[in-house]
Amino acid sequence: xxxxxxxxxxxxxxxxxxxxxxxxxxxxxxxxxxxxxxxxxxxxxxxxxxxxxxxxxxxxxxxxxxxxxxxxxxxxxxxxxxxxxxxxxxxxxxxxxxxxxxxxxxxxxxxxxxxxxxxxxxxxxxxxxxxxxxxxxxxxxxxxxxxxxxxxxxxxxxxxxxxxxxxxxxxxxxxxxxxxxxxxxxxxxxxxxxxxxxxxxxxxxxxxxxxxxxxxxxxxxxxxxxxxxxxxxxxxxxxxxxxxxxxxxxxxxxxxxxxxxxxxxxxxxxxxxxxxxxxxxxxxxxxxxxxxxxxxxxxxxxxxxxxxxxxxxxxxxxxxxxxxxxxxxxxxxxxxxx
Amino acid sequence: xxxxxxxxxxxxxxxxxxxxxxxxxxxxxxxxxxxxxxxxxxxxxxxxxxxxxxxxxxxxxxxxxxxxxxxxxxxxxxxxxxxxxxxxxxxxxxxxxxxxxxxxxxxxxxxxxxxxxxxxxxxxxxxxxxxxxxxxxxxxxxxxxxxxxxxxxxxxxxxxxxxxxxxxxxxxxxxxxxxxxxxxxxxxxxxxxxxxxxxxxxxxxxxxxxxxxxxxxxxxxxxxxxxxxxxxxxxxxxxxxxxxxxxxxxxxxxxxxxxxxxxxxxxxxxxxxxxxxxxxxxxxxxxxxxxxxxxxxxxxxxxxxxxxxxxxxxxxxxxxxxxxxxxxxxxxxxxxxx
DNA sequence: ATTATTTGCGAAATCGTTTTAGTAAATTTT
DNA sequence: AAAATTTACTAAAACGATTTCGCAAATAAT
Numbered sequence: 001x002x003x004x005x006x007x008x009x010x011x012x013x014x015x016x017x018x019x020x021x022x023x024x025x026x027x028x029x030x031x032x033x034x035x036x037x038x039x040x041x042x043x044x045x046x047x048x049x050x051x052x053x054x055x056x057x058x059x060x061x062x063x064x065x066x067x068x069x070x071x072x073x074x075x076x077x078x079x080x081x082x083x084x085x086x087x088x089x090x091x092x093x094x095x096x097x098x099x100x101x102x103x104x105x106x107x108x109x110x111x112x113x114x115x116x117x118x119x120x121x122x123x124x125x126x127x128x129x130x131x132x133x134x135x136x137x138x139x140x141x142x143x144x145x146x147x148x149x150x151x152x153x154x155x156x157x158x159x160x161x162x163x164x165x166x167x168x169x170x171x172x173x174x175x176x177x178x179x180x181x182x183x184x185x186x187x188x189x190x191x192x193x194x195x196x197x198x199x200x201x202x203x204x205x206x207x208x209x210x211x212x213x214x215x216x217x218x219x220x221x222x223x224x225x226x227x228x229x230x231x232x233x234x235x236x237x238x239x240x241x242x243x244x245x246x247x248x249x250x251x252x253x254x255x256x257x258x259x260x261x262x263x264x265x266x267x268x269x270x271x272x273x274x275x276x277x278x279x280x281x282x283x284x285x286x287x288x289x290x291x292x293x294x295x296x297x298x299x300x301x302x303x304x305x306x307x308x309x310x311x312x313x314x315x316x317x318x319x320x321x322x323x324x325x326x327x328x329x330x331x332x333x334x335x336x337x338x
Numbered sequence: 339x340x341x342x343x344x345x346x347x348x349x350x351x352x353x354x355x356x357x358x359x360x361x362x363x364x365x366x367x368x369x370x371x372x373x374x375x376x377x378x379x380x381x382x383x384x385x386x387x388x389x390x391x392x393x394x395x396x397x398x399x400x401x402x403x404x405x406x407x408x409x410x411x412x413x414x415x416x417x418x419x420x421x422x423x424x425x426x427x428x429x430x431x432x433x434x435x436x437x438x439x440x441x442x443x444x445x446x447x448x449x450x451x452x453x454x455x456x457x458x459x460x461x462x463x464x465x466x467x468x469x470x471x472x473x474x475x476x477x478x479x480x481x482x483x484x485x486x487x488x489x490x491x492x493x494x495x496x497x498x499x500x501x502x503x504x505x506x507x508x509x510x511x512x513x514x515x516x517x518x519x520x521x522x523x524x525x526x527x528x529x530x531x532x533x534x535x536x537x538x539x540x541x542x543x544x545x546x547x548x549x550x551x552x553x554x555x556x557x558x559x560x561x562x563x564x565x566x567x568x569x570x571x572x573x574x575x576x577x578x579x580x581x582x583x584x585x586x587x588x589x590x591x592x593x594x595x596x597x598x599x600x601x602x603x604x605x606x607x608x609x610x611x612x613x614x615x616x617x618x619x620x621x622x623x624x625x626x627x628x629x630x631x632x633x634x635x636x637x638x639x640x641x642x643x644x645x646x647x648x649x650x651x652x653x654x655x656x657x658x659x660x661x662x663x664x665x666x667x668x669x670x671x672x673x674x675x676x
Numbered sequence: 677a678t679t680a681t682t683t684g685c686g687a688a689a690t691c692g693t694t695t696t697a698g699t700a701a702a703t704t705t706t
Numbered sequence: 707a708a709a710a711t712t713t714a715c716t717a718a719a720a721c722g723a724t725t726t727c728g729c730a731a732a733t734a735a736t
Contacts, residue, residue: 050692283621
């Protein structure tokens with residue numbers, strides 16, 4: 001069922017029917033009514049490709065994220081979808097699996113007009129932003145969220161990573177920790193660097209030294225990360241606290257501690273960025289820095305639609321920062337050591 | 339940059355260029371080479387809408403699920419995406435938020451050729467399948483996974499819900515439970531019914547009665563569910579075990595037990611269907627029936643592509659069942675009661 | 677050497693909309 | 707009542723690719 005057939009049924013021209021359906025002032029109210037009735041009766045639906053081809057708009061946005069089996073990103077996508085659905089937009093999902101090359105390939109895919117805009121959170125391996133510059137050159141609206149790149153000029157939505165990392169570290173210090181290790185995921189990502197800077201600055205302003213041996217560069221390989229943590233916990237100068245910059249790493253710490261029979265929080269305090277809904281139920285319950293993932297998704301999407309709707313792409317350069325929440329639980333509890 | 343411009347640059351006809359790019363035998367090897375080189379040089383990319391319009395194919399599939407901030411579904415989507423990406427397909431995500439009307443609206447949206455196929459897991463409120471029948475009538479390939487409808491004739495991918503629920507219940511009985519409650523999510527969904535049937539059959543074959551008061555119909559409202567659970571645990575004939583048919587409900591049980599100071603597993607044993615990566619770290623660690631979510635996503639997608647590629651839609655009616663795994667942990671440990 | 681076939685390419689139709697540019701008829705203005 | 711405008715529609719040209727059909731020239735077959 002297409003416009004042609006519908007027009008024939010109605011003894012009208014194709015253009016009249018098309019205009020009637022999009023409520024053009026050129027068509028009389030009476031005609032509009034009959035057209036709409038007939039369209040409903042015959043279950044006519046606009047062909048999205050013909051429409052997109054003609055209008056040069058897809059009513060679709062792309063979401064590019066490192067992974068989806070991750071509480072932060074699935075919550076963020078939830079927020080993204082809520083706004084997109086409200087506005088009648090479709091949402092394409094692409095996963096980079098933390099692979100820079102895959103991220104580049106995906107951005108290439110998105111250069112042909114398939115989407116009206118892109119929401120993106122960078123992979124931990126993203127070493128440069130040439131692929132993002134290409135997107136910008138093609139004037140495709142782009143909003144980065146959470147894992148953003150400092151060097152590109154586009155709207156960004158973040159949580160207050162520096163501040164919350166600073167506070168989290170201070171919390172550990174207040175609870176007696178003097179030798180705090182930091183688990184990083186990437187030295188490319190700005191969130192990783194900001195969180196690390198918050199950690200380092202908190203140490204310094206409290207008269208503690210930040211030592212390179214206490215900053216562990218983790219990767220995407222769970223087993224590797226665990227053995228790094230194990231090595232750390234077995235070293236002579238072993239830390240009395242670990243600050244995990246992402247959720248997965250905090251869980252890896254729990255895993256290793258279970259294996260090595262290290263008691264949390266007595267022998268080791270643990271804090272981590274995390275959107276785990278089970279943090280309260282863990283043994284011990286995990287102190288987390290929880291980002292407003294859902295809201296970040298919604299905010300980034302709202303900004304994206306602002307850009308899509310205004311044609312003045314270059315004008316908007318919002319940088320939005322939302323507040324994270326530190327939820328103190330057992331894993332950082334001060335315990336009297338004998 | 340489109341075919342017309344590219345053709346002009348090459349002093350060739352549009353059709354020759356188009357054919358060269360799709361490696362037609364009508365074009366000489368030499369011409370193909372120059373065309374490909376020029377296309378790369380000028381960064382030509384096919385316009386997806388023009389192509390889809392002409393070919394009547396979208397190279398896109400839709401995934402319709404109740405929610406995404408859910409370990410099962412995010413893992414399943416991970417599996418779906420892995421196969422789709424392999425085959426060069428795009429993945430559209432739609433969330434029903436367990437809302438039947440929204441599910442109907444989404445299936446209407448998908449009837450206009452936007453996607454070549456649909457993967458779907460039904461909402462807990464889905465009371466009939468007229469909307470699915472429409473999809474079938476329109477010959478749009480459809481594969482259901484996990485939350486399927488018995489009454490529709492289409493390929494389905496499931497875990498062995500009946501069998502694993504039976505085994506899980508037997509496990510509780512073996513560990514001394516005599517009064518086991520079951521938390522259901524929906525009386526529409528076949529998975530809910532199958533799981534319940536496994537529970538009921540296990541009770542009966544072990545000489546226990548299944549009582550209606552021990553089968554709690556939960557909803558999508560967390561607070562309601564918790565108060566139902568609370569009521570259950572405060573009742574005189576209170577259960578010695580709870581079998582949660584979905585992950586969220588198991589966590590609600592933990593929540594209520596924490597509040598009521600009910601000791602798991604001493605006072606109450608808990609088992610649940612769940613894909614929590616943190617089940618081991620919970621306090622106490624949670625015995626789970628874990629579905630192969632990632633594999634289910636992959637399997638469903640493979641079947642979908644079989645249907646998309648063969649035109650004989652009506653021929654394939656695979657019903658695939660994958661095995662779940664029962665992972666026994668502390669929450670169902672037999673404890674000597676004084 | 678003539679006919680038949682293959683090779684390599686171009687012209688034009690097509691996919692289904694949207695939009696621009698008309699154009700009669702109806703209405704309003706003067 | 708003639709001129710100007712508005713109303714309500716149609717025809718046709720996009721949008722950018724794919725594909726069918728046609729046709730020379732080159733090669734093969736007889």
